[in-house]
Amino acid sequence: MQEQAFPDTSSRDSSDRDGGLNYSAFGARLEVPAINHLMSIPSEHPEVLSLAAGFTDNAVLPADLVRDVVSRLCGNPSGADCLQYGTTQGRKGLRELTARFVASYHGENAEVIRADRTFITNGSQQALFLAMRVLCDPGDVVMVENPTYFVFLSMLQGMGVQPVGIPVAENGSIDGMALDALMRQMDREGRKGRIKAAYVMGYYANPSSRCLSLEDKMVLAATLRRHGMRIPVIEDAAYRELAFERPWEVPSVLSLDAYEGYPLLYLGTYTKPFATGLKVGYGITNRPEWLEKMLFAKGNQDFGSAHFPQAIVEQVLQDGVYPEFVRNLGLHYGAKARLLDSVLRAEGLDRMGWCWAKPDGGLLFWLRAPAGVDTREGSHFYEACLAKGVIYVPGNLCFADGAPSDYIRLSIGALPNEKLEEAARRLCDAARNL
Amino acid sequence: MQEQAFPDTSSRDSSDRDGGLNYSAFGARLEVPAINHLMSIPSEHPEVLSLAAGFTDNAVLPADLVRDVVSRLCGNPSGADCLQYGTTQGRKGLRELTARFVASYHGENAEVIRADRTFITNGSQQALFLAMRVLCDPGDVVMVENPTYFVFLSMLQGMGVQPVGIPVAENGSIDGMALDALMRQMDREGRKGRIKAAYVMGYYANPSSRCLSLEDKMVLAATLRRHGMRIPVIEDAAYRELAFERPWEVPSVLSLDAYEGYPLLYLGTYTKPFATGLKVGYGITNRPEWLEKMLFAKGNQDFGSAHFPQAIVEQVLQDGVYPEFVRNLGLHYGAKARLLDSVLRAEGLDRMGWCWAKPDGGLLFWLRAPAGVDTREGSHFYEACLAKGVIYVPGNLCFADGAPSDYIRLSIGALPNEKLEEAARRLCDAARNL
Numbered sequence: 063m064q065e066q067a068f069p070d071t072s073s074r075d076s077s078d079r080d081g082g083l084n085y086s087a088f089g090a091r092l093e094v095p096a097i098n099h100l101m102s103i104p105s106e107h108p109e110v111l112s113l114a115a116g117f118t119d120n121a122v123l124p125a126d127l128v129r130d131v132v133s134r135l136c137g138n139p140s141g142a143d144c145l146q147y148g149t150t151q152g153r154k155g156l157r158e159l160t161a162r163f164v165a166s167y168h169g170e171n172a173e174v175i176r177a178d179r180t181f182i183t184n185g186s187q188q189a190l191f192l193a194m195r196v197l198c199d200p201g202d203v204v205m206v207e208n209p210t211y212f213v214f215l216s217m218l219q220g221m222g223v224q225p226v227g228i229p230v231a232e233n234g235s236i237d238g239m240a241l242d243a244l245m246r247q248m249d250r251e252g253r254k255g256r257i258k259a260a261y262v263m264g265y266y267a268n269p270s271s272r273c274l275s276l277e278d279k280m281v282l283a284a285t286l287r288r289h290g291m292r293i294p295v296i297e298d299a300a301y302r303e304l305a306f307e308r309p310w311e312v313p314s315v316l317s318l319d320a321y322e323g324y325p326l327l328y329l330g331t332y333t334k335p336f337a338t339g340l341k342v343g344y345g346i347t348n349r350p351e352w353l354e355k356m357l358f359a360k361g362n363q364d365f366g367s368a369h370f371p372q373a374i375v376e377q378v379l380q381d382g383v384y385p386e387f388v389r390n391l392g393l394h395y396g397a398k399a400r401l402l403d404s405v406l407r408a409e410g411l412d413r414m415g416w417c418w419a420k421p422d423g424g425l426l427f428w429l430r431a432p433a434g435v436d437t438r439e440g441s442h443f444y445e446a447c448l449a450k451g452v453i454y455v456p457g458n459l460c461f462a463d464g465a466p467s468d469y470i471r472l473s474i475g476a477l478p479n480e481k482l483e484e485a486a487r488r489l490c491d492a493a494r495n496l
Numbered sequence: 497m498q499e500q501a502f503p504d505t506s507s508r509d510s511s512d513r514d515g516g517l518n519y520s521a522f523g524a525r526l527e528v529p530a531i532n533h534l535m536s537i538p539s540e541h542p543e544v545l546s547l548a549a550g551f552t553d554n555a556v557l558p559a560d561l562v563r564d565v566v567s568r569l570c571g572n573p574s575g576a577d578c579l580q581y582g583t584t585q586g587r588k589g590l591r592e593l594t595a596r597f598v599a600s601y602h603g604e605n606a607e608v609i610r611a612d613r614t615f616i617t618n619g620s621q622q623a624l625f626l627a628m629r630v631l632c633d634p635g636d637v638v639m640v641e642n643p644t645y646f647v648f649l650s651m652l653q654g655m656g657v658q659p660v661g662i663p664v665a666e667n668g669s670i671d672g673m674a675l676d677a678l679m680r681q682m683d684r685e686g687r688k689g690r691i692k693a694a695y696v697m698g699y700y701a702n703p704s705s706r707c708l709s710l711e712d713k714m715v716l717a718a719t720l721r722r723h724g725m726r727i728p729v730i731e732d733a734a735y736r737e738l739a740f741e742r743p744w745e746v747p748s749v750l751s752l753d754a755y756e757g758y759p760l761l762y763l764g765t766y767t768k769p770f771a772t773g774l775k776v777g778y779g780i781t782n783r784p785e786w787l788e789k790m791l792f793a794k795g796n797q798d799f800g801s802a803h804f805p806q807a808i809v810e811q812v813l814q815d816g817v818y819p820e821f822v823r824n825l826g827l828h829y830g831a832k833a834r835l836l837d838s839v840l841r842a843e844g845l846d847r848m849g850w851c852w853a854k855p856d857g858g859l860l861f862w863l864r865a866p867a868g869v870d871t872r873e874g875s876h877f878y879e880a881c882l883a884k885g886v887i888y889v890p891g892n893l894c895f896a897d898g899a900p901s902d903y904i905r906l907s908i909g910a911l912p913n914e915k916l917e918e919a920a921r922r923l924c925d926a927a928r929n930l
Binding site for chain 2 (some may be wrong): 087143195220408
């Protein structure tokens with residue numbers, strides 16, 4: 063493993079390769095993400111409607127609210143403060159209000175969810191990156207749900223870290239017995255000691271839009287504990303605020319007794335549920351020593367996230383308007399989800415053998431094609447969709463291992479209603495012509 | 497080297513160490529940056545005046561300008577665009593205006609300084625981080641000026657990369673003969689092949705506030721070329737816009753024929769010369785394949801910098817007000833530099849044997865103490881300053897190797913004039929009592 067990771071370059075002149083560019087093991091591993099080609103299609107073919115892009119809906123981005131807040135922030139005598147450098151950990155006021163907000167969810171433990179263990183990042187993605195960077199070496203293993211967030215898989219690939227799927231039953235719940243068997247198998251193979259963390263999405267997961275039940279979370283903790291694996295557990299809650307009706311009632315791992323003794327990291331964001339372009343995300347951990355390492359890493363990397371967007375979000379929280387904003391956002395996306403669901407059903411996609419559950423939150427639909435239909439990039443169905451002018455995320459990209467070839471991910475985020483309807487009809491047309 | 501970098505953990509149970517936290521080689525290497533304690537002093541002791549902090553001056557942060565721009569951006573019908581996600585590379589319009597701005601400096605080559613080879617980052621620090629990450633493995637070497645940017649040294653330490661000082665004569669110019677000898681020595685030691693990049697600051701360097709002459713840049717290129725070292729050269733121009741009177745006339749390495757065939761990266765920012773809290777920095781490279789690698793790395797790390805601050809800077813550039821803003825900023829800092837210089841001289845610091853050159857740009861004074869005076873943290877002089885209520889950056893922190901113990905770095909950025917005067921008087925008091 064070491065040899066692969068760090069080729070010995072000492073005997074090679076740097077000028078002999080790639081015109082003077084002699085990449086690190088990390089640099090050499092980096093590949094074009096599988097999703098890049100897909101995501102670039104709409105800019106080259108504007109007639110194509112994208113159900114692939116994970117954008118939020120421009121119609122509900124808070125332009126007026128941000129303008130008002132900036133006007134107040136920059137208008138007062140200490141207005142320059144928000145345009146000055148901040149700290150690597152992020153604004154204290156924002157951390158306090160963030161911790162208070164997360165702790166306000168049903169069942170959360172305010173003694174664990176603390177401002178001094180919260181750090182502000184450039185989207186929650188950066189918090190995830192920092193966590194991985196201080197934990198994982200090439201050759202290490204991270205447990206992920208199957209399916210999981212495909213950008214995370216790409217991050218792990220770059221790091222030379224192997225994702226291993228946490229077994230999940232057909233209904234989406236964590237399969238404790240299969241996980242148990244997997245642990246035993248990894249132990250036999252000498253790989254158990256390389257497992258550095260488990261990564262789960264408890265709320266409207268990307269791509270499945272499923273939530274983890276209390277039992278799922280208990281099963282995961284108990285199974286890991288039974289195998290002596292008191293490893294860091296990272297709960298990505300990026301979509302938690304996007305509940306269509308009421309918040310999912312299961313507390314985060316931070317507040318569950320079952321996770322006593324585990325290093326924990328909760329990832330949250332204001333990017334999806336508030337102002338996407340401000341890119342204010344955060345992490346909350348129960349371990350000061352882990353936090354310190356992540357902050358040292360962040361300090362070296364960017365010396366702290368932009369301070370101005372943090373000041374804007376802090377003011378919005380301070381004004382007390384955030385909870386209502388989030389409720390209205392849930393209603394908006396809930397209506398879009400009902401719209402997409404109804405068009406797919408009206409067009410008869412279910413009767414053609416496609417299966418899906420209408421989500422209760424988030425931005426994504428996760429559909430399984432009928433037996434024998436391949437949905438991967440370049441497949442007959444994929445090309446048929448492209449010819450009709452619609453694209454989706456092929457589900458196989460979202461699996462750590464054992465990827466099935468028959469899932470697709472659709473996003474309700476970016477397209478306005480009439481285009482969302484049209485995109486759904488095009489997709490159903492393609493399915494009908496198979 | 498490989499063994500040190502990646503301890504074999506396969507036989508060790510993850511739960512046995514540090515309460516479940518089993519860090520990566522990188523995580524294990526991370527240390528408290530030497531500067532952290534120093535930088536935290538003013539928050540715990542508000543009576544202490546900091547000449548250490550690298551902040552900009554609140555008095556010249558553009559609160560009104562930003563408020564006006566945001567009002568227009570968020571007020572127009574497509575206002576939500578700037579609150580949506582952007583791309584990993586950054587806004588096209590901002591990249592175009594940035595490339596045009598850099599190319600407008602005397603002697604720069606607009607054919608090399610191109611928007612499609614420009615990428616927007618969270619401060620120029622992140623561009624530097626991405627460059628290092630795709631180039632350097634633990635055990636590699638990066639050439640830096642002596643002295644150099646201490647945060648970069650901390651970044652290299654975290655990465656396990658060894659900085660080696662580019663020999664510099666007493667007058668600050670690059671010493672070609674000494675560099676030549678160093679290359680030969682590294683070749684004999686088998687370390688030459690591990691040199692992955694050279695990092696220089698051509699304009700008002702941190703901490704020395706020196707600019708590189710055309711000859712300095714030619715000597716560096718010629719010496720490296722003579723040794724077959726066509727390695728990446730990174731020019732950090734973070735302070736370039738902060739010229740007090742007129743811009744330093746030497747073009748960047750991007751535009752010099754002497755660097756033909758070298759992979760080049762120019763680092764710039766709007767953080768120091770415009771709105772610090774927006775944290776909009778950028779890199780410009782001459783190598784598309786290097787750019788692609790850095791963008792893949794950035795995609796995994798944060799999926800693109802915050803879009804809203806980019807839109808603000810783009811609008812300011814579009815409005816055409818940036819060049820005048822920068823000229824006024826130079827006048828402001830120039831006046832502060834004259835003030836600090838005059839107080840230090842009025843207090844007789846030069847007559848006490850301290851040496852410095854009044855800078856022509858940037859935010860920093862770089863002073864050498866008289867023979868025998870130790871300025872390092874914990875030294876008699878350092879403690880005397882602290883007792884008087886003033887702190888500085890001990891110069892030894894800014895050296896890659898062979899650090900002298902008698903330099904200090906003072907910043908004119910953060911303190912308003914009356915406090916800057918007072919801080920200077922306290923420093924001179926401490927020097928007088930030695």
